Amino acid sequence: MSEIVIKVKDLVKKFGNFVANDHLCFEVYKGEIFGFLGANGAGKTTAIKILCGLSKPTSGEINVAGFDAYHETEKIKKSIGYMSQKFSLYEDLTITENIRFYGGIYGLSAKEIKLRTADLLEKLNLTEAKDKLIKDLPLGWRQKLAFSVAILHQPKIVFLDEPTGGVDPITRRQFWNMIYEAAHNGITVFVTTHYMDEAEYCNRVSIMVDGKIAALDTPENLMKTFQVENMEKVFLKLARG
């Protein structure tokens, strides 16, 4: 097995009496696309917040990119990228200005930012549009750009929280191609989604039900175990209990 980049053992998060995460245990490997599924309110967001260093766990051992989630959140933040379901670029800034800003907050030098901006624009075919405001771009382009910006600083892990919400099927497909490419380059992708076809694109999938991980395996094995032909049925079977 390859290197472990996220290691979670007995993660518990309580809000008062409510247990949002109940003894979660899982490991994520380098370069893997790890699907993190669950119905709304199952505790996904809480777990992601802890993994990103935004929130402190109640108990358990959590290690992200080699750093401890209790005391080394600053170091974790430097080694990860993040893109949320809500749109994360500034609409009133141009493409280049957005890239420069994000590069800046992750501490890239002006030279590096310039180099990577040129690369990125060329790859996305956006060189001519580089001085356009984000609000003038179609949603699909924005989403792709947001993902590229989230991995601009070449993080070890990128967290994608429902990255393809509200996007058409073609763009979603293109978006997943970008995810594959990132994973191929050694970036671990931790993704949540509500689209079950997307779940099948993941290397491994965990499904959360009521704060617990109810299943964790490759999509093929999950379908075999539950004797169904697609992930949607796996999900429904688990979520309904």
Added chain:
Amino acid sequence: MKRFKGFVIKEFYHIFRDYRTMVILFGMPFVQILIFGFAITNEIKNAGIAILDNSKDAVTQKITNKILSSDYFKLEKNLINYSEIEDNFRKGKIKEVIVFEHDFAKKLEKEKKAGIQIIADASDPNTASMLSSYTLSIINSYQQEMMKYQKFPMQIEPEVKMLYNEELKGVFMFVPGTITILLMLISAMMTSISITREKELGTMEVLLVSPLKPMQIIIGKVFPYIFIAFSIAIIILLMGFTVFGMPVQGNLLLLLGECLLFIIMALSLGIFISTLCKTQQIAMMISMFALMLPTILLSGFIFPIENMPVPLQILSNIVPTRWFIIIIKAILLKGVGIAYIWKETLVIAGMTVIFIGLSIKKFKVRLS
């Protein structure tokens, strides 16, 4: 008709279930009636005055009693010599000084005339002109009463002096007021809106996940507004100076320093508001209603605080602009130094600390 009825019922549900709208709908008229009814009266009651009686005879005593027995005035201090006048005005406790000349009664008897000097603090021109005219009419009526008993005509000659603002220019009042209101609104409203905008767009989440520290994010957000608000303060001062002849009697550096302190206070209030709100709209509403009204009505900008009923006077203490208007008027018009306004400065500094403390507390609760 049935469809329409259903629609109207739905609309009422919207209104009744949104408690913010309810508070504004029913709270506003309530507050406005009370404030306009009680606070906003141009009548002056219990204005603090000082008397410098150089004569101390029966006549001056009678006039003094007559003046003090009216509801308008309240004796703060008996002065002994002229040099005390300026100092007492600077402290801001008194609005008017009445000076009787030496041998008042004797002169009145022998020369048939005697002089009274009325000195008013015209840094608030409306109050000053009203107080002086009250005083004049009391003196007049005393004179007429005397005439009934005396066969020969006699003359009390009042001389009115408007201190700090001889021409009673209204601009001397509204320049400090405008600076205060604009700084408050720009700083508090703009920061609260710009922070909530990042929350609404989801970019705040991205910033929080980044290696930036929350403190850096907040300071980075408010820094431009410090700059903008400060520039606006300078523009207003310059305009007041060049266009309206508004003097800057006091130390310019002290004035700018106090402006900066006030801006920082308003910014931290803006930050605090943004921790309470999820959307820009709510932030804007809170800033407008919670800041605009008290800033204009309860700050003493337009309506003197002394005239308000006691509960409103107490309430006005928590309005930050009240303190800043005192400071800025004192520096601009009276030319005082920090020794006279350290209390007000301390209040604003204290408010800054409180707002920042509350924001940090709110922020930590959200993270854990």
